[in-house]
Amino acid sequence: MPGAANGVFEMPKVTYLNAQEGIKSWLLTGDHKRIAILYLISISIFFALGGVFASLIRIELLTPGPELDAEMYNRAFTAHGIVMVFMFLIPAIPAVLGNFLLPIMIGARDLAFPKVNLLSWYLYMIGGLLTLTAMLMGGVDTGWTFYTPYSTTYSQSYVFLTGLGIFIMGFSSITTGLNFVITTHKMRAPGMTWSRLPLFVWSQYATSLVMLLGTPVIAITVVLLAAERVFGVGIFNPNLGGDPVLFQHLFWFYSHPAVYIMILPAMGVISELIAAFSRRRVFGYSFVAFSSLAIAIFGFLVWGHHLFVSGQSAYAGIIFSLLSFIVAIPSAVKVFNWTTTLYKGSISYETPMLYALAFIGLFAIGGLTGLFCAALGLDVHITDTYFIIAHFHYVMVGSTVIAYLGGIHYWWPKMTGRSYPEFWGKLSAMLIYVGFNLTFFPQFILGYLGMPRRYHVYPPEYQVLNILSTAGASVLAVGFLMPVFYLLWSLKYGPIAGPNPWGAKGLEWETASPPPTFNFDATPIVTQEAYAYDAEADEAAYQAALQQDKR
Amino acid sequence: MSGHIVPKKTYYTIFLLLMVLLAVTVLIAYLDLDHATGIGGLNIIVALSIAFTKMMLVVLYFMHMKWSSKLTWVFGGASILWLAIMLVITLADYFSRGWVMFTNR
Numbered sequence: 001m002p003g004a005a006n007g008v009f010e011m012p013k014v015t016y017l018n019a020q021e022g023i024k025s026w027l028l029t030g031d032h033k034r035i036a037i038l039y040l041i042s043i044s045i046f047f048a049l050g051g052v053f054a055s056l057i058r059i060e061l062l063t064p065g066p067e068l069d070a071e072m073y074n075r076a077f078t079a080h081g082i083v084m085v086f087m088f089l090i091p092a093i094p095a096v097l098g099n100f101l102l103p104i105m106i107g108a109r110d111l112a113f114p115k116v117n118l119l120s121w122y123l124y125m126i127g128g129l130l131t132l133t134a135m136l137m138g139g140v141d142t143g144w145t146f147y148t149p150y151s152t153t154y155s156q157s158y159v160f161l162t163g164l165g166i167f168i169m170g171f172s173s174i175t176t177g178l179n180f181v182i183t184t185h186k187m188r189a190p191g192m193t194w195s196r197l198p199l200f201v202w203s204q205y206a207t208s209l210v211m212l213l214g215t216p217v218i219a220i221t222v223v224l225l226a227a228e229r230v231f232g233v234g235i236f237n238p239n240l241g242g243d244p245v246l247f248q249h250l251f252w253f254y255s256h257p258a259v260y261i262m263i264l265p266a267m268g269v270i271s272e273l274i275a276a277f278s279r280r281r282v283f284g285y286s287f288v289a290f291s292s293l294a295i296a297i298f299g300f301l302v303w304g305h306h307l308f309v310s311g312q313s314a315y316a317g318i319i320f321s322l323l324s325f326i327v328a329i330p331s332a333v334k335v336f337n338w339t340t341t342l343y344k345g346s347i348s349y350e351t352p353m354l355y356a357l358a359f360i361g362l363f364a365i366g367g368l369t370g371l372f373c374a375a376l377g378l379d380v381h382i383t384d385t386y387f388i389i390a391h392f393h394y395v396m397v398g399s400t401v402i403a404y405l406g407g408i409h410y411w412w413p414k415m416t417g418r419s420y421p422e423f424w425g426k427l428s429a430m431l432i433y434v435g436f437n438l439t440f441f442p443q444f445i446l447g448y449l450g451m452p453r454r455y456h457v458y459p460p461e462y463q464v465l466n467i468l469s470t471a472g473a474s475v476l477a478v479g480f481l482m483p484v485f486y487l488l489w490s491l492k493y494g495p496i497a498g499p500n501p502w503g504a505k506g507l508e509w510e511t512a513s514p515p516p517t518f519n520f521d522a523t524p525i526v527t528q529e530a531y532a533y534d535a536e537a538d539e540a541a542y543q544a545a546l547q548q549d550k551r
Numbered sequence: 552m553s554g555h556i557v558p559k560k561t562y563y564t565i566f567l568l569l570m571v572l573l574a575v576t577v578l579i580a581y582l583d584l585d586h587a588t589g590i591g592g593l594n595i596i597v598a599l600s601i602a603f604t605k606m607m608l609v610v611l612y613f614m615h616m617k618w619s620s621k622l623t624w625v626f627g628g629a630s631i632l633w634l635a636i637m638l639v640i641t642l643a644d645y646f647s648r649g650w651v652m653f654t655n656r
């Protein structure tokens with residue numbers, strides 16, 4: 001390590017960032033790290049766009065009366081849902097952090113199919129731009145769930161174009177999943193056994209399985225929807241001999257597991273952060289690893305909990321309710337193992353750790369309120385209310401977005417070679433935590449009191465809680481904007497980080513920051529697990545140093 | 552690994568077989584097997600069996616599963632298992648809709 005002795009580092013001369021130059025070298029790259037950066041930029045832009053639509057919703061709901069008309073409001077919340085789900089949450093962690101880290105973490109030079117990886121980014125961009133075009137032309141008013149027969153027969157909005165965009169983005173997801181699965185099987189460095197894989201890799205692997213097995217179903221569902229809407233083929237419309245609930249079955253067969261496409265990689269990030277900042281091996285490694293697979297598999301058996309009030313048979317409802325409770329077990333296994341990892345760990349509170357701790361609390365709330373929704377009787381009361389909105393925002397924003405930001409901060413020095421300002425990082429993490437809870441906790445109460453989702457007006461007695469929620473959203477927006485500024489600032493002015501600024505374990509910290517194009521100068525030989533931390537030795541060294549100071 | 556080279560003749564034979572099966576499917580659709588034999592749903596059973604055979608031919612020969620590793624078989628099998636999960640659980644809803652469970656007494 002150059003300069004490690006006196007704490008001053010030099011930027012490596014040749015890195016993946018400057019190995020080739022010019023815009024063409026980026027747009028035609030096969031380097032998984034560069035593709036991750038392409039994804040990072042495009043995903044951030046879409047996230048900002050989704051945030052603009054969220055602001056429209058919160059401004060409308062500040063007062064009980066209508067600011068936007070109903071048509072406009074329908075299009076705003078639909079756009080918010082589609083952008084955030086399909087263009088941000090699903091690709092975010094796999095396509096940015098997974099792309100960047102998976103090959104490095106297993107000691108590989110790149111993913112198994114670099115060109116397919118680039119193709120996945122182009123598919124994502126083409127699909128995203130088509131969906132965006134539909135929004136610019138006037139948008140969609142069906143909600144992000146496209147329920148039939150409204151979407152196939154009655155809606156006067158751009159359903160087909162939006163569906164085409166989602167169809168194409170689906171293939172981006174499939175190709176990424178395929179690449180990750182094959183890479184994990186075939187490209188591990190010598191000595192990198194399955195039981196030594198970082199938990200982030202395990203979670204990416206489980207996520208990829210869900211992407212491969214689930215995404216084709218949403219693709220075919222969109223095709224069926226288009227067939228009915230454009231050609232009048234009777235599939236979902238009862239007037240044409242179809243069945244509208246069939247759409248809900250097919251849609252949620254993908255879209256419930258899609259929640260696990262969002263949350264599993266987030267859990268992988270948290271496992272890494274907790275281990276690094278409590279300087280301990282993750283407690284119950286194999287339980288955490290296999291619970292990812294269990295979530296991936298059981299997650300496919302619970303979709304009917306979205307159909308409790310849709311005319312599904314009571315027997316199917318009972319089975320789905322039971323299975324939904326069961327899927328909570330592997331999630332709880334993870335939470336308990338993270339907390340146990342903290343116990344007797346040597347904990348420090350850098351920005352990524354703040355995000356990790358926030359995740360544990362918010363995910364616990366998001367997960368436990370999920371049990372309310374899985375309960376067959378109670379769900380009748382809370383279906384389509386703000387309780388559901390609050391529940392899934394605790395899972396998707398409180399967990400996935402928080403973990404994504406935590407991961408971006410943790411690996412930022414690895415990706416760019418420079419450190420971000422810790423003070424601003426901590427401040428924005430805390431603002432996001434406060435803003436998030438202020439935005440969404442009141443929505444639990446609103447929903448429980450009976451405020452339905454997807455309406456632009458509401459009775460005046462709900463206004464106080466809605467004002468709290470909108471105020472929280474403003475704090476949240478500031479919290480989300482701050483990293484944009486200080487991370488960009490750090491690109492030029494941040495202190496040079498060196499290969500391992502956190503003193504963390506794992507192969508990604510053994511190569512230079514930023515890494516060279518093929519990640520390692522020589523293929524690493526792995527002789528130990530990814531979490532060979534020694535908290536006792538750290539503590540002993542610390543105590544010894546204290547003794548020395550006293551004398 | 553993917554070193555197996557399949558002679559063109561095999562591909563043509565399989566293609567021909569698929570076309571024959573397609574013709575049979577269309578033909579069967581014009582016959583009312585249910586009434587002719589008295590077995591309810593026979594038309595559907597025959598049509599789906601032919602479809603399954605066609606799928607297996609594509610998977611085994613065109614997609615090279617026949618010459619692939621055990622791991623590839625696991626993944627191929629998983630995708631069929633997942634399709635089965637989707638169909639079986641969805642149909643479980645439709646078949647049990649008419650059942651009466653709770654009476655208000």
Ligand SMILES: [Cu+2]
Binds near residue numbers: 256259302303305306
């Ligand atoms: Cu669900």
